Amino acid sequence: MSVTSFTFEWFFLGAAVVAAAGYVWFARNDRPEPWRIALFAVGLILIAGALNSPLETIAVKRLLLIHLLQNALIADIAPLLLLLGLTPTMRASLPRVRARYALPAWLIAWYGTHATNFYDWALRDSWPLNIEHAILICAGLLFWWPLVSGRLSPPAALAYLGAAFVGSSFLGLAFIFSTRPIYSYYEHTPRLWGLSPARDQNLGGILMNGEQTLVFLLAIGFYVWRLLNEEHAAGASTQS
Amino acid sequence: MTIVALCVVATILFAQAVVRLRRRGRPDLADWSRIAFFAAGIALMPVALIVLDEQADSNLAVHMTQHVLIGDLAAALLVLSVRGPLALFVLPAPVLRPLARTPLRKLVRPKVAYALWAANLGIWHVPWLYDVALRHQWVHYTEHALWTTFGLLAWTILLDDRRTVGQRVALAAAMFASGQVLTDVLVFTFHPLYPAYPSVRQQQLAGVVMMAEQVVTLGALTFALLRPRLRPFRAVAA
DSSP states (O other): OOTTSOBOOHHHHHHHHHHHHHHHHHHTTSOOOHHHHHHHHHHHHHHHHHHSBHHHHHHHHTOHHHHHHHHHIIIIIHHHHHHHTSOHHHHHTSOOOOHHHHHHHHHHHHHHHTSHHHHHHHHHSHHHHHHHHHHHHHHHHHHHHHHHTTOSOHHHHHHHHHHHHHHHHHHHHHHHHOSSOSOGGGGSSOOOTTOOHHHHHHHHHHHHHHHHHHHHHHHHHHHHHHHHHHHHHHHHHHHO | OHHHHHHHHHHHHHHHHHHHHHHTTOGGGGOHHHHHHHHHHHHHHHIIIIITHHHHTTOHHHHHHHHHIIIIIHHHHHHHHHTTTHHHHHSOHHHHHHHHHSGGGGGSSHHHHHHHHHHHHHHHTSHHHHHHHHHOHHHHHHHHHHHHHHHHHHHHHHTOTTSOHHHHHHHHHHHHHHHHHHHHHHHSOSSOSSTTOOOHHHHHHHHHHHHHHHHHHHHHHHHHHHHHHHHHHHHHHO
8 A cells, every 4th residue: 555545544534523513513602713713623634634644554554653643643732722722611511620630541541552562453453543542532632621621720730731741751762762663563564764663663752752842841831921920910919 | 189179168168157057046047957958969069070970971871960960959959058048158258248249140030040051051062062071171170160050050049939939930941941952852863963972872861861850850849839839729629
């Protein structure tokens, strides 16, 4: 199969259509601002596009690097964009999730889906791969929800993000430092762009760590900015 | 020898400050925890610069360990030991008074301290300069002196209770983000950046050393600063 061929995970294409229809239905009474619509749309495109395109072909048939790119897109970036795209009324209708449960659940999902046996099994059959991706998307939504719902104060959000950043970084580092392929599946796939299985894995780790560093530092920066604003406002009210 | 002499001088200055403050009836400002912090901080200097020195010449990860020990961990412990009124007793009054009037006091501003700290971090990791420092001992001494100086400066602000939690967390986050840039360059590069250190694996480990040390020091500080504010949140959440 050519690397430019499309491979589909139909479930996620259908789920994206259902989510878009649900958003339109809710938006009839609660009109979202254009930027919210754009964020929600980009979130859906990232999920549907990453799992239904040549990316999927390369991820499943050739390179771990591209599979980890998919995972980063659907687990870290797309869920955040989807949640940011919801209006306050839409968010209010969602259940409350406590940070103390969301963080361990996200970490378990992150490491669990990348465990050697599970990962190899998921790649050898198509439906377990759907399960892997569904877990990552749900875990991403669960992780970002306590932050986007606004229930965490800036100090709590900083502690939450800091713990998540440190807690999740070991997986990327393991990929970077491992000299042997962790997943036997990719030892036997045809190579692409001259990347050996070990180098493919190292680059995947770099991609994962780089992406998480960027996303988490931006989020931490946002909450530091909010903390400073709060202190500024508190100082101004004390003076007046 | 120079390092030992400097450590001895610093210990004498610290000891006389503790004795003077205790004699004035304020042992609470010069208690045993301060002495323990100082002892740990000052002990790290010879450990980093004498014990690890030989290995640091051939192993970049060990060289990085030296830098983070003297520029971050030891600096944090030393500032922790003398912060508050005790700091005013460390230097004799005839030295302290004119020093306070010089423009040097402007250095203890978050933006200035951060800019100096980050510039120092970036400049000394330029491969050409790193190589020069390895070949010329006086440049290497200057490098280590600057690591310590700017580390002490940054930690003076980070541990200054008169500044708000937000200001200090912002400085810690900025330092961590800057450190991450260097970490990523070292970890994500597949060829040796420094001619004296041909091992890519050691180069990547050096990046991890930097990241891990910052997570421990800046992470612990940030957690300590934010912890009191997490309690009300916990009460609401419960």
